[in-house]
Amino acid sequence: MQKDAQVCVVGKVFKPNRLKVLALNRTFNEYFRLVKWYLSFNSKSKSFLHENCYEKAKELFNLNTALIQTARDKAVEILKSFEKVKEKNSILRPKRISMRFDRRCYRFSKTTNVLTPYWLTLSLNRRERVSLPVAFGEKQKQRIEEALRGGWEFTTVEMVKRDGQWYAHFILKKSVEVPDEPETVITIDRGEHNLAVAVAISKSNPNKPIKGRFWRGQEIKQIRGLYGHIRRKLQEKSRVGKVKELKGKERRKVDQQLHIIANQIIAYAKQFPKPVIVMENLNGIRQNFKKSKKLNKRFHSLPFRKLQIYIEHKALLEGIEVRYLTKKETRNTSKTCHRCGHVAQVKGRMFKCPKCGMEYDRDLNACINIAHGVMSSMGWGSCEPPEPADEGIGAKPTPNAGSPQASTVGSSLELFPPS
Ligand SMILES: [Zn+2]
Incomplete structure (x- = not known):
């Protein structure tokens, strides 16, 4: 089966001259104004906006027609994602947006200039066009070279302004082959006590989960705790600008950790034959927050959603498909004895089954339940209760042998040695 994999390669606009920056800034203001103008129609239909507003937009805004269209798409995307997460009486106020250039309004090429070989030419409006030198980091350069050789298809470029500096985000696409019939189901779930939990089930022995692994997310907790503390101190002194700056820094640090974990999860999945990754669909997660305010889940939910996105991107690059389960399919997974x-009701870190007496790590129990659900929907194994797999180790992990309490991010807890 063919699937589209996407990557984003970020380059920095390298020492552009002042006039070019001014032109970019001017265009950005115009573009932002246009997005807000489209938003004022409060419509999620691209065709409605096109039929009723496009001609007017061309008169009112001095922008390239391709930009007028991407601004419309952006407005629709912003509105859709806002409605997904909106809370009562909240008002939509877009703060940070990027400018999207599609194939009709940018050109990217490599020249023989040694210092700045990469040039991005943007059509801004009917008369104006700027050529910008772009610099890449080592890894990003490799990928962009791959793309220039035809290994990736250039789709859009998002121009992002951060701290007064312009960045070009190149969105690249390619088609990858994923197995039609996977042989291992890898379930990744968020837990009450862990940022993420993974378990694998193989087609050849579907009644026995193979390996459990926990990511506690301790580093992320620490980053958040630290920045939360600094922010409170600054707020006391009313230094709003500084607070905002720290927010960005904190987010980037958390993202970095999430990338590390996502890479470890992909490495985990890759050790099994023909894996497919299965995760819970977390759309509309804000609503859950209200119900579970006191739970740790609230703390972990947002980074976990981000983690899912990173996992999905990285998995596809390795030819691993990612599937999402509906809420119905994941119902009661944390309360059911696998x-x-x-x-049963669960309290604390362990799931203790009043019926069969099994004691099990709570997050891993939920994860195994999800895996079982997927398994039966794929027609693997029977609906018989699963074998009591390696209970001696699985039921009561000893603290020193890598229990969830003792493990840190990325540490492995091999409850079930691969058979
Ligand atoms: Zn039981």
């Missing part, structure tokens, strides 16, 4: 199917 061995006997009994539904």
Whole structure:
């Protein structure tokens, strides 16, 4: 089966001259004004906006027609994602947007100039066009070279302004082959006590989960704790600008950790034959927050959603498909005993089944339940209760042998040695 994989390669606009920066800034203001103008029609239909507003937009805004169209798409995207997460009485106020250039309004090429070989030419409006030198980091350069050789298709370029500096985000696409019939189901779930939990189930022995692994997200907790503390101190002194700057820094540090974890999860999945990654669909997650305010989940949910996105991108690059489960399919997974199917209340870190007596790490139990659900929908194995897999180790992990309490980000807890 063919799937589209996407990557984003970021380059920095390298020492542009002042006039070019001014032209970019001017265009950006115009573009932002246009996005807000489109938003004022409060429509999520691209065709409605095109039929009713496009001609007017061409009169009112001095922008390239391709930019007028991407601004419309942006407005629709902003509105859709706002409605997904909106809370009562909240007002949509777009703050940070990027400018999207599609194939009709940019050109990217490599020249023989040694210092700045990469040049991005943007059509801004009917008369204006700027050519900008772009510099890449080592890894990004490799990918952009790959793309220039035809290994990737150039789609759009998002121009992003951060701290007064312009960056070009190249969105590249290619088609990858993923197995039609996977042989291993890898479930990645968020837990109550862990940022993420993974378990694998193989087609050849579907009644026995193979390997559990935990990512506690300790580093992320620390980053957040630290920045939260500094922010409170600054707020006392009313230094709003500084607070904002720190927010960005904190986000980038958290992202970095999430990338590390996502890479480890992909490496985990890759050790199994023909893996497919399965995760819970977390759309509309804000609503859950209200119900579970006191739970740790609230703390972990947002980074976990981001983690899912990173996992999905990275997995596709390795030819691993990612599937999402509906809410219905993941219902009660945390309260159900994965061995006997009994539904019980859970307290603390361990799931203790009042019916069959099984004691199990709570997050891993939920993860195994999700895997079982997927498994039966794929027609693997029976609906018989699963074998009591390696209980001696699985049921009561000893603290020193890598229990979830003792493990840190990325540490492995091999409850079930691969058979
Ligand atoms: Zn039980």
